[in-house]
Amino acid sequence: xxxxxxxxxxxxxxxxxxxxxxxxxxxxxxxxxxxxxxxxxxxxxxxxxxxxxxxxxxxxxxxxxxxxxxxxxxxxxxxxxxxxxxxxxxxxxxxxxxxxxxxxxxxxxxxxxxxxxxxxxxxxxxxxxxxxxxxxxxxxxxxxxxxxxxxxxxxxxxxxxxxxxxxxxxxxxxxxxxxxxxxxxxxxxxxxxxxxxxxxxxxxxxxxxxxxxxxxxxxxxxxxxxxxxxxxxxxxxxxxxxxxxxxxxxxxxxxxxxxxxxxxxxxxxxxxxxxxxxxxxxxxxxxxxxxxxxxxxxxxxxxxxxxxxxxxxxxxxxx
Amino acid sequence: xxxxxxxxxxxxxxxxxxxxxxxxxxxxxxxxxxxxxxxxxxxxxxxxxxxxxxxxxxxxxxxxxxxxxxxxxxxxxxxxxxxxxxxxxxxxxxxxxxxxxxxxxxxxxxxxxxxxxxxxxxxxxxxxxxxxxxxxxxxxxxxxxxxxxxxxxxxxxxxxxxxxxxxxxxxxxxxxxxxxxxxxxxxxxxxxxxxxxxxxxxxxxxxxxxxxxxxxxxxxxxxxxxxxxxxxxxxxxxxxxxxxxxxxxxxxxxxxxxxxxxxxxxxxxxxxxxxxxxxxxxxxxxxxxxxxxxxxxxxxxxxxxxxxxxxxxxxxxxxxxxxxxxxxxxxxxxxxxxxxxxxxxxxxxxxxxxxxxxxxxxxxxxxxxxxxxxxxxxxxxxxxxxxxxxxxxxxxxxxxxxxxxxxxxxxxxxxxxxxxxxxxxxxxxxxxxxxxxxxxxxxxxxxxxxxxxxxxxxxxxxxxxxxxxxxxxxxxxxxxxxxxxxxxxxxxxxxxxxxxxxxxxxxxxxxxxxxxxxxxxxxxxxxxxxxxxxxxxxxxxxxxxxxxxxxxxxxxxxxxxxxxxxxxxxxxxxxxxxxxxxxxxxxxx
Numbered sequence: 001x002x003x004x005x006x007x008x009x010x011x012x013x014x015x016x017x018x019x020x021x022x023x024x025x026x027x028x029x030x031x032x033x034x035x036x037x038x039x040x041x042x043x044x045x046x047x048x049x050x051x052x053x054x055x056x057x058x059x060x061x062x063x064x065x066x067x068x069x070x071x072x073x074x075x076x077x078x079x080x081x082x083x084x085x086x087x088x089x090x091x092x093x094x095x096x097x098x099x100x101x102x103x104x105x106x107x108x109x110x111x112x113x114x115x116x117x118x119x120x121x122x123x124x125x126x127x128x129x130x131x132x133x134x135x136x137x138x139x140x141x142x143x144x145x146x147x148x149x150x151x152x153x154x155x156x157x158x159x160x161x162x163x164x165x166x167x168x169x170x171x172x173x174x175x176x177x178x179x180x181x182x183x184x185x186x187x188x189x190x191x192x193x194x195x196x197x198x199x200x201x202x203x204x205x206x207x208x209x210x211x212x213x214x215x216x217x218x219x220x221x222x223x224x225x226x227x228x229x230x231x232x233x234x235x236x237x238x239x240x241x242x243x244x245x246x247x248x249x250x251x252x253x254x255x256x257x258x259x260x261x262x263x264x265x266x267x268x269x270x271x272x273x274x275x276x277x278x279x280x281x282x283x284x285x286x287x288x289x290x291x292x293x294x295x296x297x298x299x300x301x302x303x304x305x306x307x308x309x310x311x312x313x314x315x316x317x318x319x
Numbered sequence: 320x321x322x323x324x325x326x327x328x329x330x331x332x333x334x335x336x337x338x339x340x341x342x343x344x345x346x347x348x349x350x351x352x353x354x355x356x357x358x359x360x361x362x363x364x365x366x367x368x369x370x371x372x373x374x375x376x377x378x379x380x381x382x383x384x385x386x387x388x389x390x391x392x393x394x395x396x397x398x399x400x401x402x403x404x405x406x407x408x409x410x411x412x413x414x415x416x417x418x419x420x421x422x423x424x425x426x427x428x429x430x431x432x433x434x435x436x437x438x439x440x441x442x443x444x445x446x447x448x449x450x451x452x453x454x455x456x457x458x459x460x461x462x463x464x465x466x467x468x469x470x471x472x473x474x475x476x477x478x479x480x481x482x483x484x485x486x487x488x489x490x491x492x493x494x495x496x497x498x499x500x501x502x503x504x505x506x507x508x509x510x511x512x513x514x515x516x517x518x519x520x521x522x523x524x525x526x527x528x529x530x531x532x533x534x535x536x537x538x539x540x541x542x543x544x545x546x547x548x549x550x551x552x553x554x555x556x557x558x559x560x561x562x563x564x565x566x567x568x569x570x571x572x573x574x575x576x577x578x579x580x581x582x583x584x585x586x587x588x589x590x591x592x593x594x595x596x597x598x599x600x601x602x603x604x605x606x607x608x609x610x611x612x613x614x615x616x617x618x619x620x621x622x623x624x625x626x627x628x629x630x631x632x633x634x635x636x637x638x639x640x641x642x643x644x645x646x647x648x649x650x651x652x653x654x655x656x657x658x659x660x661x662x663x664x665x666x667x668x669x670x671x672x673x674x675x676x677x678x679x680x681x682x683x684x685x686x687x688x689x690x691x692x693x694x695x696x697x698x699x700x701x702x703x704x705x706x707x708x709x710x711x712x713x714x715x716x717x718x719x720x721x722x723x724x725x726x727x728x729x730x731x732x733x734x735x736x737x738x739x740x741x742x743x744x745x746x747x748x749x750x751x752x753x754x755x756x757x758x759x760x761x762x763x764x765x766x767x768x769x770x771x772x773x774x775x776x777x778x779x780x781x782x783x784x785x786x787x788x789x790x791x792x793x794x795x796x797x798x799x800x801x802x803x804x805x806x807x808x809x810x811x812x813x814x815x816x817x818x819x820x821x822x823x824x825x826x827x828x829x830x831x832x833x834x835x836x837x838x839x840x841x842x843x844x845x846x847x848x849x850x851x852x853x854x855x856x857x858x859x860x861x862x863x864x865x866x867x868x869x870x871x872x873x874x875x876x877x878x879x880x881x882x883x884x885x886x887x888x889x890x891x892x893x894x895x896x897x898x899x900x901x902x903x904x905x906x907x908x
Contacts, residue, residue, distance in 0.1 A: 085376070154602055281375075
């Protein structure tokens with residue numbers, strides 16, 4: 001097991017290098033704005049732009065720039081400085097991390113808490129009205145884009161913009177340590193918006209897996225032993241149905257971070273996702289790189305954790 | 320100055336934070352009604368907090384680098400340049416200066432007397448002297464500061480460096496005979512120098528404090544700045560800004576060293592908060608209407624909201640519109656065929672349906688259809704008397720285009736049947752509305768005279784910095800460009816955009832690459848005319864000549880809306896595209 005984890009960590013590092021290289025390459029190969037010209041302003045002379053280009057190191061060959069960047073990360077964990085405001089990217093990500101963790105963790109909790117029970121209930125009552133309503137609702141939630149759903153939530157339920165001013169609206173986020181009540185109020189809508197599609201998808205997947213599991217021999221055996229139905233469902237059927245779901249959950253953490261970019265933008269939450277959005281708008285390569293690496297790191301980490309948990313959940317699996 | 324870049328901003332100039340220039344503006348038909356209820360209405364109310372919402376951040380936090388409109392909202396509240404603006408005027412008035420500059424007879428020496436009793440905010444605390452203004456301008460030439468406009472407006476100073484220097488240079492053309500006098504010596508007379516003295520680069524910077532920051536490769540004086548205005552960005556006792564969180568919030572608090580008797584700004588509110596990151600203009604608009612915030616900073620209400628607000632008796636008074644500022648236009652690249660041919664360009668001018676173009680940005684609510692480049696806001700400067708107003712060399716019925724005339728022009732250009740039959744054309748446009756819609760209208764209009772236009776869609780910033788601003792990469796057509804003056808001088812509208820001497824390999828703003836010796840010569844002469852009446856007449860003539868070349872087809876003089884909550888007095892800055900003047904607003908609710 002230890003050898004496996006070490007191997008996976010090394011692969012993760014290699015993957016991060018590949019991701020960083022691809023981000024660099026995409027920035028240079030595809031038409032993107034010129035950071036030096038953006039920073040110089042519209043009246044700047046070509047000489048001034050050249051000077052800024054030099055200061056930012058943008059006049060060096062592509063491979064030199066990449067090497068300096070990688071060296072900075074490996075030796076000093078230095079993600080560089082924003083072209084936009086000269087702040088260290090590492091500092092900016094760190095200062096925005098609590099907001100993103102608050103959003104992602106809450107959304108994950110909502111998605112699991114809503115998606116899996118809904119799937120279980122639908123599975124044990126297939127083809128009933130409850131099942132059809134749940135699955136129909138799930139289809140709507142899967143189809144609704146996060147950006148649109150966010151605006152609908154703001155115009156229906158948010159203070160300042162909504163018809164029913166129940167929860168905090170755009171820009172209302174405050175850190176948990178500053179005001180827990182306001183923190184909670186500001187995140188309720190973003191949590192549900194971000195979790196909606198995931199919860200719906202997991203409800204459908206749980207339902208399908210559960211229905212399949214419920215027809216397995218060992219479920220029949222459990223029932224024949226006289227176990228209560230509740231125990232059969234929760235201890236036997238659900239456990240079997242959850243294993244594949246857990247695998248996909250690891251991958252979905254990455255998608256969750258993608259959704260966080262949109263959710264943080266719509267709800268004006270000052271997290272890493274909105275930082276990524278602003279960086280792309282401003283062609284701020286160091287910040288784009290930093291946020292992409294941040295996302296990739298967490299996807300790799302989540303996959304590793306899931307693989308380990310997989311072995312815990314299913315004793316047949318050994319690495 | 321400039322405004323935002325958001326929501327399909329397009330005009331080349333503002334933008335920013337986001338980067339590039341734009342005239343985002345949705346806006347307003349009531350053509351410049353703008354109820355400018357400046358300042359207090361009788362009994363002034365002191366205290367309270369004003370909240371301004373914006374989508375993006377300032378382009379720079381250092382006052383020596385600030386350029387775009389939103390930055391000036393903060394810069395003018397915290398800094399005191401030599402000259403500044405009252406919100407209801409487009410002309411500067413003395414701020415740190417005591418009076419207008421005394422200009423020598425030859426127009427080459429400007430002498431400015433400074434006000435006494437102005438002090439820097441903590442931790443510097445000492446009185447401001449002329450040496451601080453001299454240092455502020457000089458540091459703009461240093462590569463660590465790299466001010467973007469200093470070489471445009473201050474390069475006529477005697478001894479001014481031609482390019483950024485490795486340290487802060489001494490400029491012999493800026494002299495300080497005593498602590499309260501500063502003298503500017505120019506190499507030639509300048510018609511725009513006085514306007515440039517109202518830019519934030521003339522706001523004093525204490526050298527003994529700033530040098531430690533300016534000596535770095537990239538100065539971080541911006542995050543350690545001291546203020547001279549009524550407000551300061553909240554800072555620590557050591558001077559490090561604590562009230563600036565990039566992309567999130569800028570908090571202005573009162574400057575304890577501010578002396579109200581020395582200033583033109585009443586500064587009613589105790590605190591001003593700029594909340595950033597409101598990317599959706601409808602959300603921002605609704606929050607202001609509901610009183611959760613007090614004004615829009617860099618992003619105007621979208622056209623649909625504007626129409627809704629103007630149609631709602633209980634809301635319409637919360638909206639103001641400025642006069643038109645600058646023009647949007649379709650730029651035709653004259654450096655390569657077919658637009659090196661005047662008649663082909665004129666055919667385009669006749670073929671374009673300017674009404675359809677205006678509809679892409681909201682229709683009449685957005686402003687009047689432009690027929691030349693100097694906008695009607697200049698009408699009080701003798702521009703009308705000079706024959707500028709109402710001039711339209713390519714008039715068509717209802718501005719909807721005239722295909723018959725377009726075909727006549729094409730015949731004159733050598734296309735016998737009046738249909739263009741040359742190679743296909745390329746335009747580079749915004750990849751989001753409204754710029755992408757404008758490009759679509761251009762392509763369909765030109766298809767009517769046989770021009771097949773391929774559209775390359777990219778981000779707004781990419782469109783400028785990789786294509787339209789780079790002559791080597793420039794397509795035949797740049798449909799999403801426009802220009803707003805840095806200050807209210809026609810030279811600031813026409814020189815960068817149509818003077819042949821300003822065609823440069825990168826960051827080029829002369830998009831048509833117009834290099835007409837006659838026009839260039841007229842501009843060279845007009846630049847040195849100091850008398851305002853003569854200067855305006857000269858630029859009015861240039862405007863007519865440029866328009867007649869059809870190198871660029873103006874189609875919109877845009878107006879700028881600003882929305883205020885019912886909790887504050889409405890004070891839009893006429894000179895700054897309607898941006899809220901937080902130093903004149905009162906909290907009433």
